[in-house]
Every structure is written in structure tokens, then in C-alpha cells.
Amino acid sequence: MMSCATGSDSKPKSMSRAKTWTAEVENLFRFQQAGYRDELEYIQVKQGASIDKWPETGFVKKLQRRDNTFYYYSRKRECKDDEVHKVKVYVH
């Protein structure tokens, strides 16, 4: 879903809710907790900052929020089943 986005300030075309948990949904959940739509927006706002990820699972480890504070995430799954439907999946 992120592969086709090329413009630097691309607005998402559509949005849907996640139905089941996947690694991708888990990462979106983490970005949205920190106040970003997804990885693309994070890179736009933070000017190409690199994203720390847990080596074993590939889950996001640390994010800098818009007020420059940091959120740290666990190496284990954080998005519980009853929170999956809150995750927004944007299509660019």
C-alpha cells in the first residue's frame, strides 16, 4: 500500500478500518498512538528520520512525537484484539 506513494505531501485517497491483526496493523497502531497516520507521514514530518525497529519482529521500537517527546514500544504485540478495529489503514 505504501509502494505507490511518490509525492512528498501525498494525501491518502481512502481509509478503511483494520479487520484482523497483522504485523502491518501492529505498526500502524503504533504510529497512530504517537499521533501519525502511518510511516509515510512520520518520515514527512520528521524529514526522513530513520525508524528504530525491533530486530526479531520488525515492530516499531521508538517514535518521536510532534512535541519531540518519545514513545517507546514493546517487542511483543501491543495492539490487543479489541483495539484492532480502531486502527485506520490509509491507501495512498
Added chain:
Amino acid sequence: MFQDGRRLRTEGFTVKATMKNSVVAGPPAAGAFRERPSRPTTFRKFYERGEFPMALEHNTKGNHIAWKVEIEKLDYHHYLPLFFDGLCETVHPYEFFARQGVHDMLEHGGSKIQPVIPQLIIPIKNALNTRNRQVICTTLKVLQHLVMSGDMVGEALVPYYRQILPILNIFKNMNINSGDGIDYSQQKRENIGDLIQETLEVFERYGGEDAFINIKYMVPTYESCMIN
């Protein structure tokens, strides 16, 4: 006090106890399981002074701390014992920030944790000594996380079993015998007996070859989960 007109209830080893018409009452409870009040913690003092590098936001429903600096750059010798000190807390927001702070620091500490271990023992012991069920649960989960957090941490903890394990020994049998009923605290991992068993097993697995004999010394009813 006279019961049914004639019998006198009295304490043992008194003159009254030797009288024919007296009934000797049993000894009072020793209070091994009684909760003990904890003193105001240093964590609370520091928190109220605003000396922690955390943004204190009370509005989010989330369960994260917004750190003002990167955890990797924190001075573990200063902050980790302080956060452990806060484990005695039972009220919001202190309880949440202490617990979450400890977990965040342990998860991202790596090799910086092991040298701090000696400074963590007294806060851990204080927390367990409150004998408050909620505090014990939190501390046990923190202990499990601590042991698994870095290389040699489990081994470094073995010399301190004498300080930590007596309380675990007292509460080890605090299990609900519900027959074939459902124990709902199991799912939330709040059953103290089970949590202690789990913690001791983690200690044994990560504590190297001396771990088992040292655990057995302090908790005689513990059986090894590895030798079989």
C-alpha cells in the same frame, strides 16, 4: 468475661488460666500476611518536583510514557533505583509512572542494567515487604522482566536471593483452590501463588547453575523446573 454463666475466657499463661472454671483462648494471629503501611517514597517526591524527564500527560487513554529524552541517554545509576522505589506506590499517577517507567527502562537498557542491580535490591525488598497484594503482583512481573532484560542479570541477582525470596516463601501457597471452577484472576495474571511459582522458575532458568540450590535454600518447597 463469663460465658454461659460460668466459664471464664482468659489468655494463656496467666493466673486466671489455672482456675478450674476458665477457658484458655488461643494465641492471636501473628500477622504474617497483614499489609504494612509504606512510607512516602522518594519517587513521589521527585515526581512532584518534576525531576523526571517525562512529559506528564493525564489525558491520553494510552499506556505509554512520553519521554522527553531518549531512554538510551538516561543515567541508569540515578533513575532506575528511583523508579524501582516507586513500586511501593498504589495510587494513580505514581503507580502507573513507576511501573511503566521501570518496564520501559528495562526493555531498552541492555548492558546498562547489570551494574545497577545492587542498588535495586532495597527498593525491591521494600516493595515486597508492604505485603500489599497489588504491589507484590507488580513487583513480581518487574522481577521477571528484570531477569530477562540483559546478559548476566539473572546471575547477578543470585547473591541477593536472601533479601528477596523470604516474602515469596510466605506467599507461595496463596492460591485459590476453586475446584473445577474458573479462577478469573488467572487470566489477568493476578494470582499471587501462580505468579510466584512462575517467577521462581524464571529465576532458575536465567540464574545459572547456582540458582536452584540458592532458591531451594530460601524456599524449601520449590521444586526444580529444569532437573528432570
